[in-house]
Every structure is written in C-alpha cells, then in structure tokens.
Amino acid sequence: MKKSVLFWLPAAAISAVAPAYAGQYATADEAAKRAFPEATTFKESVFQLSAEQLSAVAATTGLPAKPALWRSLTAMNGDKSLGLVVFDGVIGKYELIDYAVGIGVDGKIRNVEILAYRESHGYEVRLPAWRRQFVGKDKSDKLRVSEDIASISGATMSATHITDGVRRIVAVVDQMRVAGKL
Amino acid sequence: MHPKQKPIKYNARVFATTIAVGLALGMTATAASAQSNESQLLSKLEQLANELEKVKAELKSMKAKQDAAPVAVALVAPVASSAPTASSDTVLSAYGELNYTRPRGDSSGTQTDLARFVIGYQHRFDTKTKVVAELEVEHAVTSADDSGEVAVEQVFVEHKLNDTFGARAGLFLIPLGLINQNHEPHTFYGVNRPAVETSIIPSTLREAGIQVFGEHDNGISWSTGITTGFDLTKWDPLNGESVESPLRTLHQEGQFARSKDLSLFAAADWRGIPGLRIGAGFTTGKAGHGTAGFLAPDARTTIADVHARWTPGAWDLSAVYARGTISGAGAFNQSFAGAPYLVPKSFDGYYAQGAYRLRLSGDYVMSPFTRIERINIGKSFDGVDPSLNATSYRTETIWTTGLNFNIAPTVVLKADYQKYKIVKDSDRINLGLGFSF
Numbered sequence: 316m317k318k319s320v321l322f323w324l325p326a327a328a329i330s331a332v333a334p335a336y337a338g339q340y341a342t343a344d345e346a347a348k349r350a351f352p353e354a355t356t357f358k359e360s361v362f363q364l365s366a367e368q369l370s371a372v373a374a375t376t377g378l379p380a381k382p383a384l385w386r387s388l389t390a391m392n393g394d395k396s397l398g399l400v401v402f403d404g405v406i407g408k409y410e411l412i413d414y415a416v417g418i419g420v421d422g423k424i425r426n427v428e429i430l431a432y433r434e435s436h437g438y439e440v441r442l443p444a445w446r447r448q449f450v451g452k453d454k455s456d457k458l459r460v461s462e463d464i465a466s467i468s469g470a471t472m473s474a475t476h477i478t479d480g481v482r483r484i485v486a487v488v489d490q491m492r493v494a495g496k497l
Numbered sequence: 498m499h500p501k502q503k504p505i506k507y508n509a510r511v512f513a514t515t516i517a518v519g520l521a522l523g524m525t526a527t528a529a530s531a532q533s534n535e536s537q538l539l540s541k542l543e544q545l546a547n548e549l550e551k552v553k554a555e556l557k558s559m560k561a562k563q564d565a566a567p568v569a570v571a572l573v574a575p576v577a578s579s580a581p582t583a584s585s586d587t588v589l590s591a592y593g594e595l596n597y598t599r600p601r602g603d604s605s606g607t608q609t610d611l612a613r614f615v616i617g618y619q620h621r622f623d624t625k626t627k628v629v630a631e632l633e634v635e636h637a638v639t640s641a642d643d644s645g646e647v648a649v650e651q652v653f654v655e656h657k658l659n660d661t662f663g664a665r666a667g668l669f670l671i672p673l674g675l676i677n678q679n680h681e682p683h684t685f686y687g688v689n690r691p692a693v694e695t696s697i698i699p700s701t702l703r704e705a706g707i708q709v710f711g712e713h714d715n716g717i718s719w720s721t722g723i724t725t726g727f728d729l730t731k732w733d734p735l736n737g738e739s740v741e742s743p744l745r746t747l748h749q750e751g752q753f754a755r756s757k758d759l760s761l762f763a764a765a766d767w768r769g770i771p772g773l774r775i776g777a778g779f780t781t782g783k784a785g786h787g788t789a790g791f792l793a794p795d796a797r798t799t800i801a802d803v804h805a806r807w808t809p810g811a812w813d814l815s816a817v818y819a820r821g822t823i824s825g826a827g828a829f830n831q832s833f834a835g836a837p838y839l840v841p842k843s844f845d846g847y848y849a850q851g852a853y854r855l856r857l858s859g860d861y862v863m864s865p866f867t868r869i870e871r872i873n874i875g876k877s878f879d880g881v882d883p884s885l886n887a888t889s890y891r892t893e894t895i896w897t898t899g900l901n902f903n904i905a906p907t908v909v910l911k912a913d914y915q916k917y918k919i920v921k922d923s924d925r926i927n928l929g930l931g932f933s934f
Contacts, residue, residue: 409588409619438712439768461811461854465772468806469679
C-alpha cells in the first residue's frame with residue numbers, strides 16, 4: 316500500500332500545479348507593450364553600427380561587439396519617441412536564448428523579456444524576479460553577473476550570457492543616441 | 498510537393514510510352530523496310546533513352562532540393578532576432594579534469610590523474626524534442642591492466658509538452674544535492690567534489706528511467722520519476738570501496754540493470770529570490786530484486802538531501818545535508834561473519850561552504866573559498882550486536898581551503914589544502930585544471 320501511494324505521487328504533483336501555470340514566454344509584441352504600456356504605436360526599425368561605434372561598444376562592455384543588424388521596435392506616443400525594444404539572441408550553455416530589452420529615451424532599462432529558452436536546465440532566467448534586477452539600470456551600471464546582477468545556481472552560463480547581452484544592447488543603444496539616430 | 502515535379506513525372510511516362518510504341522511499331526514493320534528503319538529506330542531509341550536519363554537526373558536533383566528545404570527553414574526559424582547569433586541543431590560539449598594530489602604524510606603517494614574526460618552532444622530534433630548524451634572516460638586509460646572506466650554518463654530524450662511541463666526518458670542524472678546535475682569543474686570549488694556529494698550522494702548518480710518535470714514562474718521547479726534502483730546483492734563485505742561510499746558499488750547505471758524493484762525519485766527547488774536556491778530531493782526503492790536465497794529480500798535504499806545556495810553579489814555561499822539509509826539488511830550483515838565491511842543502516846553528512854569571487858581584469862576571476870564537511874559513512878548497522886554499534890564509524894571532519902582561478906569563464910585552475918580531523922594521513926595538497934564547453 317505504501318508503495319502504491321509513492322508511485323501515485325508524480326501524477327498528484329502534476330495535477331496539483333497543472334492548471335495554475337501555462338506558457339510564460341513573451342511574444343515580441345508583448346515584450347514591447349510591457350516595456351512601454353503608454354505607447355500608442357510601435358515602429359519597426361533595423362539599424363547597424365559603424366566600425367567606430369562597434370569599437371566603442373567593445374571598449375565600454377569588455378565584450379566583442381556583434382557586427383549585426385539590430386531589429387527593434389520604436390515606441391511612440393503620438394509623435395513622441397518613448398524609447399525602443401531591441402531583439403537579440405545569445406547562446407546560453409548550448410542553445411540559443413531569444414530575448415528583448417526595452418530601453419527608454421533616458422537610457423534606462425524598462426524590461427528584459429525572454430522570448431524563447433531551450434536549455435534543459437536554467438529556465439530560471441525567465442523568472443520575473445531575476446529579470447527585474449535589470450530594471451532602472453543604465454550604462455553607468457556594471458551590468459555583470461555576480462556584481463550587480465545575482466547569478467543563478469545551476470544556470471550560471473545562461474545568466475551570464477544574457478547579462479552580457481543586455482550590457483551590450485545598452486551600449487549599442489547609447490551609441491545610437493549619441494549619433495542622434497533615436 | 499514541388500509544383501514542377503508532376504509535369505516531369507508525366508514527361509517520363511510519355512517517354513516510356515513512346516519507347517514502347519516505338520518498339521511495337523518496329524516489330525510490326527515489313528521485313529523489307531525493317532533493315533533500313535532498324536538503324537534509325539535504334540538511334541532514336543538511344544536518343545530517347547538518353548533524354549530519359551537526363552529527366553531522371555533532373556528529377557532526382559529537384560527531389561534532393563525539396564528534401565533540403567525544410568531543414569534550412571528549421572535552422573532559421575527559431576532565431577527571433579536579426580542579430581547573427583549562430584545556433585545549430587547539434588551541439589558538441591566536453592569537459593575535463595586533471596588533478597595532482599600530494600598527501601601531507603607520505604609523499605610517495607603523490608599522483609597525477611586525468612580524473613575525467615567527457616565528450617557529449619545535444620541534438621535537437623525539433624523545437625520540443627532533443628537528445629542529450631555524455632560519454633565519460635575516468636582515469637585516462639581503460640584496458641585489462643588499467644583501472645580506468647568508460648561509461649555513458651547520461652543519454653536521454655527530452656520532450657517539452659509546453660513552456661512549463663516536459664518529460665525525459667533514458668539514462669539521466671538523479672536530481673540530488675548541488676553537484677550531481679551540475680558537476681563540470683568550473684561549477685564547484687576545490688579540486689575534488691565535496692565528500693558529502695561523493696560518499697553520501699554517489700555523484701555522478703544516474704539511472705535509467707522516465708521522469709516528468711515542471712518549471713514555474715513562481716520560481717519552483719520540480720521533477721519526479723521512476724528509475725532503476727540499487728542492487729544490494731552486489732555488496733562486497735571485503736571491498737573497502739563498499740564502505741567509502743556505501744551506495745557507489747550498488748548503483749546500476751544502465752548496465753543490465755536489475756529492474757524487478759524500481760526506485761522513485763522526486764526533487765524540488767525554489768529560486769524565487771535572485772541569487773537564492775533552496776531545494777530538496779530523495780530517491781527510494783527496494784534493492785533485493787527477488788533474488789532467491791538473498792538474506793535481505795525487502796531491503797530498501799534511500800537517499801535524501803536538502804540544499805541551499807545563496808550568491809549575493811560576489812559571495813557564493815552553499816550548504817548541503819544528505820542522508821542515506823539501507824534498511825532490512827540485518828540478516829545479510831549477520832552472514833558476513835568476520836568480514837570487515839558491513840552494510841550500514843544509516844550514513845549522512847553535511848557541508849557549508851563560502852567563496853568570494855574577485856573579478857580581476859578581463860575574464861580573470863579569483864575565488865578564495867573554504868568548506869567544512871562532517872561526514873559519517875556508517876552511523877548505525879542492522880543485525881549487529883548493539884554493543885558493537887558503539888564502534889560505528891566516527892564522524893570525520895574535513896576542512897578544504899583554497900582558491901579557484903578562472904582564466905576564462907569555464908576554464909579553471911585550482912589549488913587547495915584538505916585537512917582531516919581523524920584520518921590525518923588523508924591531509925593533502927591538491928592542484929587541478931578543469932575546462933568545459
């Protein structure tokens with residue numbers, strides 16, 4: 316009898332929590348709306364940094380700059396630009412993590428949203444509590460794991476690579492602002 | 498289907514029909530004209546055959562292109578970003594540990610060991626299904642004259658049902674403690690894994706089975722499943738290894754694993770506060786497997802643990818308590834008459850560890866740490882005269898102090914000193930090199 320109780324535990328555990336939680340990943344549109352709820356429209360834009368700007372990003376972040384075309388959504392309220400949401404992907408431990416970073420015109424991070432996480436371990440990077448650590452930070456912050464961003468036990472690589480990615484995006488957006496392109 | 502495929506097939510049929518008609522015409526032709534027309538027909542036939550071959554080749558190449566098309570789409574599809582980050586369906590991984598140990602008492606016991614070299618891969622079949630595999634070589638060489646070991650450390654298929662729930666089946670790591678599932682050299686401090694997580698939890702503990710798991714937004718993650726368990730009939734009362742880690746010689750690891758008795762495991766972690774992880778787990782199951790004449794037919798083995806890790810800023814603090822029991826082995830123990838190593842009824846240990854990650858320039862990180870462990874691999878025994886239980890093993894205290902020096906995030910040089918309170922001969926200096934990717 317005792318054994319049969321033990322063997323039913325898995326089913327009980329699933330049925331207890333199953334109805335309470337469903338999919339938790341944000342879509343690109345949701346990520347944008349969460350960053351800028353006051354926005355009336357979002358304009359799609361693609362931008363690329365010059366060689367000088369890439370060097371500046373590498374110098375500021377201590378990371379190799381991605382010579383990438385960055386995809387973003389600019390949040391507008393009427394004619395006024397509120398900031399933008401930049402979409403990116405980094406490798407966690409083995410697999411690609413898709414994420415988005417919302418940054419206001421003041422350069423401060425509005426949100427970090429995980430769009431897709433595929434690793435077997437380390438899903439915790441998508442937890443709101445962990446992502447909230449980035450909110451309000453800007454280029455004057457370190458934005459480094461084990462310094463101003465707490466690591467995640469069992470998901471160090473994912474936490475580190477997302478944090479590095481966010482630091483890079485903050486620097487990239489800053490370059491765009493300096494160039495008067497935002 | 499490719500839109501151009503059908504007409505090509507049709508053309509092939511037309512050509513074949515033409516050949517048949519041509520042959521028929523050839524056969525019914527008059528004998529007089531036969532000889533003159535024969536050469537013309539043959540040359541036409543040859544021409545037709547050549548064209549047919551061309552069409553076949555074209556069809557084959559189009560089919561190949563068509564088959565390749567969905568793969569190309571699948572590779573591109575998961576990339577939501579326009580940033581050119583590489584991602585492949587198949588990813589190679591590896592880790593290795595080279596250790597140097599010099600005992601403080603008897604320096605003749607100094608040795609260098611390529612403790613582990615592991616290569617693995619992960620292959621994603623689609624967005625929901627993948628296989629994860631690791632093949633391990635321990636102690637560098639395996640042959641009839643060497644004591645190395647080649648083993649499959651894990652190979653399992655994972656299928657996600659949705660963003661929250663999934664299932665795994667195969668040979669997988671049992672979720673106990675902090676090390677068993679995350680054991681690459683850069684993830685732990687010191688050259689050797691903590692004694693609690695090698696002697697009480699015999700990491701890397703893996704068994705074959707099935708499991709379901711869940712990962713929730715409130716920070717709770719859990720997994721539970723049914724696996725092959727331990728086999729107590731393998732206990733050797735003359736083998737010291739049996740007692741260094743009571744369950745290490747009993748695990749089955751997917752090799753002709755006796756499966757009449759299965760084990761149940763369950764584990765849960767909470768990471769609701771950034772940097773904090775609190776969790777617990779257990780695995781339990783009978784270990785006699787209905788063996789005829791076995792003196793512990795109802796023996797049950799259980800390991801349970803509670804663990805916590807907190808990483809505020811540059812600090813890395815962790816603690817684990819683990820306890821194992823083997824019940825119902827009294828008569829089995831009594832049969833050993835005079836043999837040195839009995840089956841313990843209970844064994845346990847804990848450790849507390851503190852490390853500080855000092856980031857130097859670039860990726861260089863130096864982490865001094867210290868760890869205290871108290872461990873008892875035989876607290877009590879079934880089937881032994883109670884007066885003898887007074888001689889149960891004593892609790893050993895081990896201090897490990899040293900530093901990890903990361904020259905890259907996952908490449909680490911290690912140095913530490915281990916001090917034993919009871920078995921002082923075990924005091925030693927360890928140096929190590931580890932990497933993983």
